[in-house]
Amino acid sequence: MKNVVLRVALSCGLICGVxxxxxxxxxxxxxGGQAAGAPADKTPPSYDMKAQxxxxxxxxxxxxASLAEAMxxxxxxWRPAEGVRSISELYLxxxxxxxxxxxxxxxxxxxxxxxxxxxxSTTDKAKIVAELNKSFANAIAVVNGMSNAEFAKAQPKLGxxxxxxxxxxxxxxxxxxxxxxxIANARANGIVPPWTVEAMKAAAKKKAEAPKE
Numbered sequence: 001m002k003n004v005v006l007r008v009a010l011s012c013g014l015i016c017g018v019x020x021x022x023x024x025x026x027x028x029x030x031x032g033g034q035a036a037g038a039p040a041d042k043t044p045p046s047y048d049m050k051a052q053x054x055x056x057x058x059x060x061x062x063x064x065a066s067l068a069e070a071m072x073x074x075x076x077x078w079r080p081a082e083g084v085r086s087i088s089e090l091y092l093x094x095x096x097x098x099x100x101x102x103x104x105x106x107x108x109x110x111x112x113x114x115x116x117x118x119x120x121s122t123t124d125k126a127k128i129v130a131e132l133n134k135s136f137a138n139a140i141a142v143v144n145g146m147s148n149a150e151f152a153k154a155q156p157k158l159g160x161x162x163x164x165x166x167x168x169x170x171x172x173x174x175x176x177x178x179x180x181x182x183i184a185n186a187r188a189n190g191i192v193p194p195w196t197v198e199a200m201k202a203a204a205k206k207k208a209e210a211p212k213e
Contacts, residue, residue, distance in 0.1 A: 049151055053168045054143045060175045061136030064094060065129055066194040067182055073125040075189050087185050088123040091132055094178050098135035101174060105155055105167040107142050143168060 068091055079086040085093060096118040099109045109115055113134075122128065151165035158166065183193055192200075 048148075049165055049168070050143060050146060050148060053172060054140050056172050057136060057140045057143065057175075060172070060179060061133065061140070063179060063193070063195060064091065064136070064175075064182065065132050067186055067191075068125070068129050068132060070191050070194050071125070071186060071189065076123045076125055076128065078185070078189060080185060080188060085119075085181075086123075087182075088128055089119050090178060090181060090185065091128050092119045092121060094175065094182075095128075095131040095135035097174055098139045098171070101167060101171045102139065102142055104158060104170070105153070105164040110138060139171065 071087060076088040077086050079089075096115040099113055099115040103109060114121075118131065146164070151163065151168065153164045155162045155164060155167065186193060
């Protein structure tokens with residue numbers, strides 16, 4: 001993937017709906033990871049990006065929703081510091097970005113969704129979890145609806161060598177970044193991620209069932 005595409009596109013302004021003109025102006029020719037003067041690598045990818053992206057999005061969606069469910073409702077207005085997104089704002093930023101990033105390759109925002117104003121739209125826990133689930137379901141549907149050829153579709157507004165696969169890559173990496181923030185927020189409020197709790201229970205069970213020496 002093109003580093004310049006990822007670096008510029010992950011700016012919050014672009015992801016949250018700012019026009020793409022600035023991105024197009026800043027983008028520079030990319031080497032695609034090749035050393036200077038090296039021949040372009042034409043080897044087909046060794047894995048199915050479509051299937052992998054859909055799998056990652058499904059797992060990320062489950063983690064975000066379960067972490068939000070584990071957080072007490074009164075903690076959704078908590079923020080780690082002044083000027084930093086609150087817990088509710090972070091989750092809604094994720095939901096909004098799931099729509100906004102996909103518009104970079106021409107995907108439409110579903111009717112009735114205002115992704116540009118979503119981040120500060122509510123602090124209601126149930127509504128936020130619902131928005132998360134809806135945004136992930138939409139993102140997975142978009143990915144599953146793409147043909148393999150569409151991942152290679154050129155997106156010249158994003159950079160000289162950019163394509164739709166880069167947009168999906170940006171979507172997934174953006175989510176991993178904010179999952180780390182969401183986990184840190186949860187830990188700061190005494191909440192252990194649910195998947196960690198399950199892993200700890202499984203490890204304890206395995207230890208208890210192990211033969212005694």
